[in-house]
Amino acid sequence: MAHFPKPSEGSWTEHFEIDTEPVSYADSISPEFYEQERDAIFRRTWLNVGRVEQLPRKGSYFTRELDAAGASVIVVRGTDGEVRAFHNVCRHRGNKLVWDDYPREETKGTCRAFTCKYHAWRYDLEGKLAFVQQESEFFGIDKSEYGLLAVQAEVWEGFVFVNLDPENTTPLREYLGRFAHGIEGYPFHKLTQVHKYRAEIGSNWKLFIDAFAEFYHAPILHSGQYTAGEAAKIKKYGYEALSYDIDGPHSMVSSWGGIAPPKEKAMVKPIERALRSGLFGPWDAPDIGMSTEELPPAINPTRSKVWGMDTFVFFPNFMLLIWRPNWVLTYHYWPTSYNTHIFEGTCYFVPPQNAFQRLQQELAAVSFKEYGLQDGNTLEATQTMLESRTVDAFPLCDQEVLLRHLHSTAQSYVRRHQQRRSETPATAS
Amino acid sequence: MANVFPAEFAELEPFADWAIHGERARYAKRISSTMEELQAFYDVAFPLLEKGTSYLEKVSLDGIGDEDKHLLWAFCSLVTIAFPVEAWGQPRVPDSGPASIDAVVEPAV
Numbered sequence A: 001m002a003h004f005p006k007p008s009e010g011s012w013t014e015h016f017e018i019d020t021e022p023v024s025y026a027d028s029i030s031p032e033f034y035e036q037e038r039d040a041i042f043r044r045t046w047l048n049v050g051r052v053e054q055l056p057r058k059g060s061y062f063t064r065e066l067d068a069a070g071a072s073v074i075v076v077r078g079t080d081g082e083v084r085a086f087h088n089v090c091r092h093r094g095n096k097l098v099w100d101d102y103p104r105e106e107t108k109g110t111c112r113a114f115t116c117k118y119h120a121w122r123y124d125l126e127g128k129l130a131f132v133q134q135e136s137e138f139f140g141i142d143k144s145e146y147g148l149l150a151v152q153a154e155v156w157e158g159f160v161f162v163n164l165d166p167e168n169t170t171p172l173r174e175y176l177g178r179f180a181h182g183i184e185g186y187p188f189h190k191l192t193q194v195h196k197y198r199a200e201i202g203s204n205w206k207l208f209i210d211a212f213a214e215f216y217h218a219p220i221l222h223s224g225q226y227t228a229g230e231a232a233k234i235k236k237y238g239y240e241a242l243s244y245d246i247d248g249p250h251s252m253v254s255s256w257g258g259i260a261p262p263k264e265k266a267m268v269k270p271i272e273r274a275l276r277s278g279l280f281g282p283w284d285a286p287d288i289g290m291s292t293e294e295l296p297p298a299i300n301p302t303r304s305k306v307w308g309m310d311t312f313v314f315f316p317n318f319m320l321l322i323w324r325p326n327w328v329l330t331y332h333y334w335p336t337s338y339n340t341h342i343f344e345g346t347c348y349f350v351p352p353q354n355a356f357q358r359l360q361q362e363l364a365a366v367s368f369k370e371y372g373l374q375d376g377n378t379l380e381a382t383q384t385m386l387e388s389r390t391v392d393a394f395p396l397c398d399q400e401v402l403l404r405h406l407h408s409t410a411q412s413y414v415r416r417h418q419q420r421r422s423e424t425p426a427t428a429s
Numbered sequence B: 001m002a003n004v005f006p007a008e009f010a011e012l013e014p015f016a017d018w019a020i021h022g023e024r025a026r027y028a029k030r031i032s033s034t035m036e037e038l039q040a041f042y043d044v045a046f047p048l049l050e051k052g053t054s055y056l057e058k059v060s061l062d063g064i065g066d067e068d069k070h071l072l073w074a075f076c077s078l079v080t081i082a083f084p085v086e087a088w089g090q091p092r093v094p095d096s097g098p099a100s101i102d103a104v105v106e107p108a109v
Helices: A031-042 A172-183 A205-212 A228-237 A270-275 A355-387 A398-423 B007-018 B023-031 B035-051 B053-058 B066-088
Strands: A047-051 A060-066 A071-077 A083-087 A108-110 A113-115 A122-124 A129-131 A150-156 A159-163 A193-201 A243-247 A250-256 A307-314 A318-323 A327-337 A340-349 B102-105
Touching: A031 A327, A031 A398, A047 A060, A047 A071, A071 A150, A071 A159, A150 A172, A172 A243, A172 A250, A172 A307, A193 A355, A205 A327, A205 A340, A205 A355, A205 A398, A243 A398, A250 A398, A270 A355, A270 B035, A270 B066, A327 A355, A340 A355, A355 B023, A355 B053, A355 B066, B007 B023, B007 B035, B007 B066, B023 B066, B023 B102, B035 B053, B035 B066, B053 B066
Parallel strands: none
Antiparallel strands: A047 A159, A060 A071, A060 A108, A071 A083, A083 A150, A113 A122, A122 A129, A150 A159, A193 A340, A193 B102, A243 A250, A250 A307, A307 A318, A318 A327, A327 A340
16 A cells, blocks of 8 residues: 555656666676776765864864775864865875874874975975975975875765866766755754764675665564564555755665654553653754754655654765654765675764753664664675675665666766776877 | 662662673674573563653763663663564574674764
């Protein structure tokens, strides 16, 4: 039985003109395809690397290891207050410029200048080479030619993005498109209480996005999280989204969610009743300066009264979840090989005023982790069986439309990139 | 010997080793405990949480004292172990096998 209306075509998938044939998942088990994705996607699109709150003052910096792009970047707030990004490479002999103890681990801090550990070449916060040890030993070196290599960096609603393609000319806001425009004005800057989790996952990066871009699995995989009676009811009901939408490479799903607070308290576990909180967040929504009805237009786009949360998938690897009780969750998927990636999940809450509110948020964050643990291991099981190539045609249902869109988007990025390269005449090198 | 927790929560004193800072450390204690140990802590702590709501709502996080901080952390541990006790019937998340998700940024208190 349909609970929510679908487009006139009869399905979301046909509405978005995506084919309805079984998919092969060949794009998730091939080392060769992954190498093409690195070049076509991760070296060429805007990637979210953090929030402005991680750069609270002049000289604040953090590094990000972008394995899929074969790069490490330094993101720093300059003396003029601007956020910039640089390749983390010393221009003298190529040493990694900023790192502590373990060269492959990310770091953060505050400084007035970046000094290389090797020969003390020093760069200011704007990337200019400021000091060369024993400069007179060099051969007429012009310091202005040896600044750090800049990476394009832009900020959208407090989210810091970088783009490693020096030829990229699409501004961030234009790239993020219609959904980002429609989210602008949401008070992200008020949600500064952060719980961040990290996991090494044994699957292709797209498979974890798949897991979080559909909720068809939720009544089954996560049934143990509900009370027994509630689990049976939810399973029978199944899952239908309020709506789906697609804008270029990006997509979103808008979901109902009656569990914060639940209609009946018997639906939830004792700890949730005691703390008035759970996976959907603390039931007592904090004041963020706007009511649910006043949220920017891309959030709860159907203006449904039973709206619970929206999931935005900003291609390639940034997901933004906005929950009705005024909190936000982000997901990032950083590939490390064709069948491994690092997953990051970050909860953002309004800072709690008292110990009870702090516990309500703890329960929401920990619930996310418990769900994520189930998802994470399922993915490794999926990856190994896809790699067995026993089966190569998988039917996806209409509630899995965003998965079809993600995989076809990745494939078209790779295809277009190959076309561009084949059209460019080869040059002698 | 000085109290670890505020006087109103004296029943928690035998479980002072659950007043742990950080979800990562709390989770590590959860998965190295038996279900009997988790249940014993839950049986004492859960009724105190239900009774303690109005107390906790008066505890401001700004300048929180040591006893209240310990109480908050013990209840954070209760949140962590509520899943095995109320849902899983085992310390680990079912079917999570070798998967792990680690806290890398957490609130100061």
